[in-house]
Amino acid sequence: MKQVSLLPAMIFFVVANAWSQEGRIKFIEYDLDNGLHVILHQDNTVPIVNVSVLYHVGSKNEPPGRTGFAHFFEHLMFEGSENIGRGEYMKIIERAGGQLNANTSQDRTFYFETMPSNQLELALYMESERMLHAKIDSAGIATQKEVVKEEKRLRIDNQPYMSFQEKMFAAAYKGTAYEWIPIGSFEDIDAATEQDFVDFYRTFYVPNNATLVVAGDIDMEQAKDWIAKYFSEIPRGSKEIPRPAITAPDLGGEVRETVFDNIQLPAVMYGYRMPPKGTPDYYALQILTTLLAGGESSRFNKKLVDEEELAAVMFAFPYALEDGGLFIAIGLA
Structure with missing residues (x-):
């Protein structure tokens, strides 16, 4: 029997394992006293930093008759704050060379800014402002109602095939909070009062329901200091945060639906x-x-x-x- 050396295989294993370890993203995480979860990742390759805040609230947290609230807040949170003028949020970030956006799912709402790394403090200040005292008033609500309605018309109602999301989730998760999709309905948004929106904000937009992530060209200790400066004094939420249980219903077999729509290809x-x-x-x-x-x-x-x-x-x-x-x-x- 020919003798086979195991040395090359052992060397390959060691090198491959080293590559695997090197490829893992290194980060630190901790909680502030108010419950805000913080994750920091340092990568000084390029002078860019990303700041994101994820709020653990999505369309599944909406009670029936108030669908669309989570997505509506994605828009409303750009209206400004006690210290940021109405309509100025995006302008301030963009003037500093940054980009920003947000999105909403059934489970969470996510905001982010990508900035030159020397603007990290500004990005943290801006996110802390809308967590502490976002502008929730009749003027902003009226403005964003029309924005959200137009988005629904553009992306859902007048987009070929896009009714499939509403129909699939309504069939697959009927009777649960996954039955509706984040865009919600015009009727529910129109029926909501200003106090409804304030209550939603005070329940879900609190540090103990959020995760702050800072990644990129940062100094760890400086980032920690700024996070403490801008977020540590934001009070912990006092309301109970509802966590609806999603139990998929028994479908009793395959569910089929034929949809007649204004499309060119079936x-x-x-x-x-x-x-x-x-x-x-x-x-x-x-x-x-x-x-x-x-x-x-x-x-x-x-x-x-x-x-x-x-x-x-x-x-x-x-x-x-x-x-x-x-x-x-x-x-x-």
Whole structure:
């Protein structure tokens, strides 16, 4: 029997393990006394810093009859604060060379600024302002109601195929807080009072319901000092934060619906209820997405588009959520 040296294999293992360790993102995390969770990552490669705040509130936290609140607040929080004039929030960040945006899901609302690293203190100040005393008044509410309505018309109502989100979640999660999508309804937003919005803000936009992440060209100790300066005095929320339980209902079999819409190509869309985000099966579905629909050599494309010519194009993606979600496959014929 030929003798085989294990040395090359051992060297490869050691080097590969070192590469793996080197590739891990190093960070520190801690909590302020008011409950704000902080995550810091230092990367001095380029003079850029990203500041983001995630509030653990999404459309699933909305009671029936108040759908769209979480997404509405995504817009309302740019109105300004006691110390930032109305309509000035974006201008201040952009004048400092930064970019900013926000988005809302069923589970969370996320805000971020990407800034030159010498503007880190400004970004932290701006985020602390809207956490401490955002401008919630009738003028801002009226303005953002029209903005949100126009967004719904543009992105949902008048966008080909986009009704599928509302219909899929309404069928797959009927009777739960995942039944509606974040955009909500015009009727619920119009029916809300100013006090409804104030109550929502005081319940969910509190430090003990938020995670602050600072990543990029930072000095760790200086970042900690500024975070303490701007966030430590914000009082902890005094209201109980509702956490609705999502239990997927028994569908009793496959649910089908035929939708007649103003489209040029017919589409077939499948939604499969999936495990929660962060579980082992969630990561398996990420890999499955690449296998099924990741490029021209993917299974869907080779079989359904090239070989059988049943579809002009195929998509697949996991719409992953904290308490489940949908694995969605779409084919346009």
